[in-house]
Structure formats: structure tokens, C-alpha cells
Amino acid sequence: MDQVIDNDLTYSRAVEALKKYAVETDDPLDNEMVLNMGPQHPATHGVLRLLLSLDGETVTNCVPMLGYLHRGYEKMAEDMNYYDYIPHTDRLDYLAPPSNNVAFVLAVEKLLGIEIPRRASYIRMINSELARIASHLVAIGAMVMDAGAMTVFLWCFREREKIQELYDLIMGARFTTSYTRIGGVSGDITDEAQAGILEFLDQFPETLDDLEKLLNANRIFVQRTDGVGVISAEDAIDLGVSGPNLRASGVEHDIRRAEPYLFYNEMDFKIPTYSNGDSLARYWVRMDEMRESIKIIRQAMEMMPFGDIMANSPKKAIPRKVEIYSKMEELINDFMLTNFGAEPPVGEVYHAVENPKGELGFHIVSRGEGHPWKMKIKSPSATNLQALPHLVNGHMISDVVVILGSLDPVMGEADK
């Protein structure tokens, strides 16, 4: 690692940082050029701005400038109770809302110290894995489109649409699901939805095969990704890369295995790992992970017991609707919770989950009120983007978009 560049540089400081490495001569053709890529560039996956210094068409240095989608979510959390914050987590990694909901709610539950019913855990797991498939589909579709293949993109979106229809059946919304609740999930999974999931799982492997038939031995795709944007395992760990990008560098680290949450320890699945560390390996890892997710969903559907979907824990979890209508105690609880929120003890908690993009963690500091005193979100997209300058150095401009696509950042999450 020859240079480590801080993300919150102002423009002029960024240009200065780039110029430090630029060779200045009198001949204008020998000078390095600074190019702005983004924030309104179709291939930067949202509002990411890259400052590239170029020698001809070769990138000699790169500074990612984040913050164009900053909405102050960490600060906003200090002002709203835990329950109210759930819809905001949908808008972090907007390609996998259910798993963000789960991540936040698990952190809050750890703080509150409540046990959730088994059925709710399984439902959460099914949703998180569906979200992983949907997110990887977008990642692969977008990456491959950046490399020039339109068909794959459309096929990926066709499959993702099916998952979103399932979201609709399970959670009630296609996109911003806001489905998990502190203490469980908001509604039970219907038979219709279960049938839908199984139907989807039955036909999905075939689509994966089709995608691989198009891509795996595709000369153009392989040549544009093989050996492009290589990062070694040590560098990846040093830079805080996580998720599929880390596993593509040969580090077998998956929070679902390393620190199991929900019931991932009961599940039988492999952690796909490749040692190449290039864009091609990152594509392989995502493809394989989707197959593993299918396995997990199938197992979870089989093992899912009948029973409650909300913890019976007055003062902490909202009671079931039918009980609010008929019982006085539950009614009072409903009023208290809505007005003051679930009040956790004084303390600090960090909980991380394996999101499609990597390790998503919530660090909550509580002073015993209904809202966090401070909250920090450890977002995988932001840390993965730290590796970008290291990856693009020495490659062509057109490789930058492929590398960026293979890193799969989501700006909603990186900028918070």
C-alpha cells in the first residue's frame, strides 16, 4: 500500500493529494490529467465521485469522494425511538432492505435482552437470504452491464422482480419492507407466500445455470475481469474489506459462521472462497453464494416451527393486534411503547451481521432512554470503497467501472 487517502478530503485537498504523485513537465502531453468521474456517472452506481489522475488512459491514482447521499442517519437515530428507526434502515442498503432491518433489530434486541420466538428467527433468516440473492443479482447484472453485456442485466432483473413479488407477499411491500419488529416480525408468513418461495427456489437454479452459460466461458467477460483489480488477502484485511469481496481474496470469513446469529449455526452451507482476488473471483463468489442461499432457505423452510412471531415481553415488544383489541394490559403496553419507546438499560452494544455487501454492524450507546444516545453504523460499502484506489491503480479507465461494479458498493449505505 503506497498511499492511504482519507475520504473526507475537500476537492482542493484531493487534487493536491493527486498532484503529489503526478509528474510535472513542460510538455503538456507528458502531464498527468485529473478527471472527475461522477457523481452523475451511470457506471458509478449512484452518486459516487471518483477523482482519477491519468497518464494517457492509465489510472495512476484515485480518490473516491463520498458523501453525496449523506442523510445523517446516525444523527437522526438520536432523535427517534428504536421502533421508529426501523424504516430508515430500509434506506441504507436499498438493494437488500430486509437484511438491514434484521441487522438493526438484532442489535436493539441484544441491548434490550429479549429472546425472540424461533419462528420469527427463521422467517428473518429466509428474508435475509432472499435479500442476499436479490442483491447479488443486481451486483452481477450491473457489473456485467458495465463490461458490456445487456442480456445478463435484464435476466438478473427479471429474477429479482420475482423476489420482490415475494417480498410483497411476505412483508407487504416490494422495496421498503420495514418488516421486522423489535421482538419478532410484523406478520406471519402465509401459506401462499411459502408456496411462492418454494416455487421460486425450484426454478431459480436453472436461471443461474443460464447466466453462467452466458458468462463463465465468455471470452470478452473473462478477459475484462481476469487479473483486473487484484487485492491480496493481507491488503484486503488491512483495508477493512468485508463480505464477498474479502472471500474472493481467499479469506474464509463469514459472520454467519464466525459469530452465528439467528440460527445460522444449525444450517448446512459452504462459504465459497477463491484466492485470485480479482474481479472475476468476486463474480464467482457471488454466483456460488446465491446457490448456498437457496440451500439455506430450503433448510429454514423445512425447520421452521409453528408458533408465535412476536416475543411476549411487555414494555419491550408491541403486543399482538388481536390482544390489543381485547385486553386492557396489552392496550396500556401499546400506549406506553408508542409514547416512550422500549427503554433498554444503560449500556453499549455492537452487533454485526453478514449482509450481502459485507459486515453491517450497529453500535448503539444507550443511556436508558427510548432512543439511542449515540449510534454508529459500520457500513460495508464504505469500507469496501476504501480499497478502490488500491485496486484501480495501473488499470485503464474502462477497467475502473468493471472494478467498481465488482466491488458492488451501494451509496445509500456508504454515505449513510
Add this chain to the structure above:
Amino acid sequence: MNKKFTKKDLSFWHNLYIPEIVKGLGLTWKAMRGPKQTMEYPEEKFIPTGSYRGRPVLAMEENGEERCVACGLCSRICPALAIEVQAAETEREKERYPVKFEINMLRCIFCGFCEDVCPEEAIVMSDKYELVFDNREDAIFGKDRLLTPVEQLKPRIEFLRKHK
């Protein structure tokens, strides 16, 4: 699972590209003759099931009265601060009712939290999803546009009782 290729695994035939084109066209041909994937909206409408969270509405009993008792829980929980309720007393059995109940549909994020906390099953997420306005005033729905006969909300209310 298909075999994975790196640059050096690509054989002469792969690099020739013609077999690849033929294979790719084969897949395209298959997809072309497959079923259509899109819905011809608006000729063909999407019909939501009970689980769907459309825009929130107020339930109206058969006698034309609202169920809402103006407790204000929904407006307290609403993460988007979209609801405004003003309570008043009445002679009826319920004693309280909302003189003013407004939901700003430009703010609402369809999260369903209002429905979650309502103790009277008075605010319900309907199956309506077509929302178009040409000015901001139109987007603020008062009681006149929110009140919906319970009959129309049956699928959702049944879903709530069974699955929530």
C-alpha cells in the same frame, strides 16, 4: 454448477468466439419464446393480496361513523410525521372522535406502523396504490377522502387478524 474459466483456461474454440455466439443466440432464442415477463399496466392492473400495504385509510362503519377514537397513537408513531389528528368529544358511545384527521400522502412512506399501533383497527393499509396529484394541497387527505367502508377493507382486516 458450470465450470469456471480463467483467461488461460479458455481454449482455441472459446477464443474463436463463434461457438459462443451460437450458444448465446440459442439462449436468447429460448428466452424469446418463453412467457412474457412484463405486465401491461395500466390496461392490466396489479391486484394486491391482503398482505399488501397500500395507502392508509380510515375504516368507516356501516352507519357512516368512523372507528377512530382520536387517541393519537398513529400520529405519535408515524416515522414520517405524516398524520395530524385533532380530537373532540361526542355524545356517541365512543365519547371521542377526530374532528380533523389528515394524512399527508407526500410524507407517508407506507410503513404500516400506524396500523400496527392503532388500538381500534381504525386505520388500515388499503390495497390502493395509485396516487397522483398535481399540487401539494391535493396530497393532504382529509377525513372525506380517508374514510372507507369496512366492506372494502375486508381482505386486509382478515389478514391482520390472522397473521399479525
